[in-house]
Amino acid sequence: MIKSTLRHKFRIAVIGGAVADQEALAAAYRIGQLIAEKGGILICGGLGGVMEAASRGAKEKGGLTVGILPGASHKEANPYIDLPLATALGHTRNSLVALNADVIIAVDGRYGTLSEIALGKIYGKPVIGWHTWEIPGVEIAQTPEEAVELAWSKLK
Numbered sequence: 001m002i003k004s005t006l007r008h009k010f011r012i013a014v015i016g017g018a019v020a021d022q023e024a025l026a027a028a029y030r031i032g033q034l035i036a037e038k039g040g041i042l043i044c045g046g047l048g049g050v051m052e053a054a055s056r057g058a059k060e061k062g063g064l065t066v067g068i069l070p071g072a073s074h075k076e077a078n079p080y081i082d083l084p085l086a087t088a089l090g091h092t093r094n095s096l097v098a099l100n101a102d103v104i105i106a107v108d109g110r111y112g113t114l115s116e117i118a119l120g121k122i123y124g125k126p127v128i129g130w131h132t133w134e135i136p137g138v139e140i141a142q143t144p145e146e147a148v149e150l151a152w153s154k155l156k
Contacts, residue, residue, distance in 0.1 A: 009039060009040060009041050009064075010038075010039075010040045010041065010102050010103070010152075010155050011040065011041045011043050011066075011100060011101050011102050012035045012040045012041070012042060012043065012101060012102065012103055012104075012105060012148075012151055013042075013043040013044060013097050013098065013100070013101030013103070013104045013105070013116070013120075014028060014031055014032065014035070014042060014043075014044050014050065014051070014054035014104075014105050014107060015044065015045070015050070015051075015094075015097060015098075015104060015105070015106050015107070015109060015113050015116040015117070016028060016049065016050025016051065016054075016106060016107035016108045016109040016113055016132070017049050017050055017108055017109045017110055017112070017113060018045075018047050018048050018049040018050075018051065018112075019048075019049050020049045020050050020053075020107070020108050020109075021108070023131070024049075024050060024053075024107055024108035024131060025049070025050065025053040026053075027107055027108075027130055027131070027144045027147075028049075028050040028051075028053035028054040028057070028107045028108075028144075029053040029054065029056060029057040030057060030144035030145070031054055031057065031105055031107065031130070031144045031147055031148055032053065032054035032055060032056065032057025032058035032059075032061075032063070032065075033057040033058065033060065033061045034057075034144065034145065034148040035054075035057075035058055035063060035148060036057070036058040036059075036060075036061035036062055036063025036064075037061050037063075038148070038152060040063070041063070041064045041065075041066060042054060042055060042058040042063055042064070042065045042066065043065075043066045043067075043068065043097060043100055043101050044065070044066070044067055044068070044081075044097065045067065045068060045069070045070065045093065045094070045097055045112075046066075046067020046068060046069045046076070046077040046078060046081050046084055046085075047067075047069070047070070047076070047077075047078060048078055050107045050108060050109065051067070051078065052078040052080060054107070055067070055078055055080035055081055056078075056080045058080070059080040059082075064082055064083070065080055065081050065082045065083070066081070066082065066083045066085065066100075067081035067083070067084045067085065068085050068087060068093050068096045068097050068100065069084055069085060069086050069087060069093065070087065070088075070089060070090050070091065070093045071086060071087075071088060071090075072086050072087075072088035073086055074086045091112060091115065094112060094115050094116045094119055095119050097116055097119075098116050098119035098120040098122075098123055098125060099119070099123055101120070101125055102125070102154075102155055103125060103126045103127075103128065103151045103154045103155060104116065104117070104120040104125050104126070104127045104128070105127075105128045105129075105130065105141075105147050105148070105151055106127060106128070106129045106130070106132040106133070106138065107129075107130050107131065107132060107147075108130070108131050108132055109132050109133070113132060113133070114133050117129075117132070117133060117135070117137075117138060121137045126139070126151070126154035127139070128140075128141055128147045128150045128151050128154075129141065129147075130142075130143075130144065130147045
């Protein structure tokens with residue numbers, strides 16, 4: 001049974017590509033660490049790339065990670081996901097990632113990330129971006145630390 005105190009923790013989605021360069025992976029890893037250090041729950045798509053790097057950072061700092069997976073098996077989750085949620089929805093699962101976050105941090109990414117940004121805005125979620133799509137409604141951060149601080153400022 002999940003403790004009821006988890007209901008009151010902030011849920012931060014980290015979104016980004018399954019394929020990313022080393023700079024983006026390092027930023028995602030640091031963002032994951034910072035989310036865990038602040039006591040947040042990390043939500044992501046549960047696969048590789050940015051999602052895995054952020055999850056690894058959070059896990060190494062004792063954080064809780066949730067992966068909302070595109071496939072029908074919870075076994076496809078990266079090894080740093082505590083709670084893998086299989087959806088069998090493919091890219092449609094991006095809606096669930098955005099919907100279940102209090103705030104979203106976009107790291108790099110392509111069209112899947114763009115769809116999550118758009119869905120986040122549709123659901124009224126604050127979106128912070130690091131080296132991602134520069135579009136209206138996305139606050140741009142220059143560093144992973146700034147991204148997490150901006151995200152946290154939206155939660156107070």
